[in-house]
Amino acid sequence: MTEQVTIRKAEKYAVSQRALAEETRSFFMQNFGCNRKVYNLYVDWLYNKLEETGYTGGERIPKMKLPEITMFKKEHSYLKEVDALGLANAKISFEKAIDHFNNECDHKSYTKRALRRDKSGTEKLTFRGLKGMPSFHSKTHGYNSYTTNCQYPNKKNKLKQATIRMEKNKLYLPKIKDGIELIVHRPFPEDAKIGNVTISMESNGQIYASIEYECIAERNIDLQQAVQNGDRDVLDNIKVLGLDYSQESFYVDSEGRKANYPHFYLRTQEKLGREMRKLSHMQKGSSNYKEQLSKVQKIGLKTRNQRKDYINKEALRLSQENDAIAVEDIDLRGMAQCLKLGKKLHDNGFGQFRVILENILRDKGSILIKVGKYYPSTKKCHCCGFCNSDIKLEDRKWVCPNCGVMHDRDENAAINIREEGKRIFADYYQSVLKKEEQSEMRAKRRSEFRHRSRK
Numbered sequence: 001m002t003e004q005v006t007i008r009k010a011e012k013y014a015v016s017q018r019a020l021a022e023e024t025r026s027f028f029m030q031n032f033g034c035n036r037k038v039y040n041l042y043v044d045w046l047y048n049k050l051e052e053t054g055y056t057g058g059e060r061i062p063k064m065k066l067p068e069i070t071m072f073k074k075e076h077s078y079l080k081e082v083d084a085l086g087l088a089n090a091k092i093s094f095e096k097a098i099d100h101f102n103n104e105c106d107h108k109s110y111t112k113r114a115l116r117r118d119k120s121g122t123e124k125l126t127f128r129g130l131k132g133m134p135s136f137h138s139k140t141h142g143y144n145s146y147t148t149n150c151q152y153p154n155k156k157n158k159l160k161q162a163t164i165r166m167e168k169n170k171l172y173l174p175k176i177k178d179g180i181e182l183i184v185h186r187p188f189p190e191d192a193k194i195g196n197v198t199i200s201m202e203s204n205g206q207i208y209a210s211i212e213y214e215c216i217a218e219r220n221i222d223l224q225q226a227v228q229n230g231d232r233d234v235l236d237n238i239k240v241l242g243l244d245y246s247q248e249s250f251y252v253d254s255e256g257r258k259a260n261y262p263h264f265y266l267r268t269q270e271k272l273g274r275e276m277r278k279l280s281h282m283q284k285g286s287s288n289y290k291e292q293l294s295k296v297q298k299i300g301l302k303t304r305n306q307r308k309d310y311i312n313k314e315a316l317r318l319s320q321e322n323d324a325i326a327v328e329d330i331d332l333r334g335m336a337q338c339l340k341l342g343k344k345l346h347d348n349g350f351g352q353f354r355v356i357l358e359n360i361l362r363d364k365g366s367i368l369i370k371v372g373k374y375y376p377s378t379k380k381c382h383c384c385g386f387c388n389s390d391i392k393l394e395d396r397k398w399v400c401p402n403c404g405v406m407h408d409r410d411e412n413a414a415i416n417i418r419e420e421g422k423r424i425f426a427d428y429y430q431s432v433l434k435k436e437e438q439s440e441m442r443a444k445r446r447s448e449f450r451h452r453s454r455k
């Protein structure tokens, strides 16, 4: 059985460089710059406030009323020339950065960079070096983007049509009358209701438009109903695949298969390393350095695209072949920080892979089950349930002291993850539904609030 549901999606298109008018490009650049400026003005304002109040860390950033953007516009009149909604979004992203610091950081550890600078005597440790503290966005390190929202006609604003529209391959944005031509690989759904668009620029100058939209989709709700009715016949027979994260081969699944991590990817990785080493020997700021930097950035971009392509295809295949997928709810960021695993972990994008899997599975009416962080998937023997706490990180194979079965470390873990995933499937599904309900309620309240405050 299917049900019509509203789903939120995003589609990212490259902007046709050939058809992009020079003045549109410079309008984008202006927006990127002004967004960065507004964000940095807020950071600067925050730092001043924190210094005034003698804040030294150890606690949350106190609640403060942020200055309005109009105040910045008085000082910097060029801010008036760009998309005002873009600036409003810069403010929102700054507010999010504060929330992130308050809710997800410990308010006392410092970044590696701050510790290094303290050690070498260049800069004393202050609250500015705290992990997660909002910091200035630099022009050279990305942050070339701005987000603008779509406004729809209503009685009050007297708009004739939506401010953002997609017509064939053309995207119309506020302040861009002629629209921009996109390279459309997948047609944009006609009934989509656009929420916002983010224009961004990669290091090689390529501009992208990422469109967030809502659309109505048919979702299979057989599994959901089975969960809600406690239908054991269905629940006991679902096909769950367990995945164990593996450094060497991306993942190992509960059938003992290793992900076939493509070789082309490794090759570009080697090349990237080589070119980065070359870069490190060059004089910063010299013309050779700049040339080499753009070379490195190009390879980096290619690697990222290859990876994205690979994990998307892999996620699609796995979600087609299984009813549900179970993974370990490991803290990848925490893992990357300890040991030498760091770089490799960031490189093969397992975190991104999980997010994509989660979305694809949800769209088809299933879920990605995240098995608890403290579940002993590696140490447990899947045959007899014995917990072997003697296993070390380097043991690839081990023999169960209780039942004598020999295990491949990763495969055994994947099987345990699958079994635990199966066990908690129904409860987990319920919790996902509950979360969705809550976030829908919040969105509803927010939009009601917005309506009221406008009146």
Ligand SMILES: [Zn+2]
Binding pocket: 381, 382, 383, 384, 385, 386, 400, 401, 402, 403, 404, 405
């Ligand atoms: Zn055993």
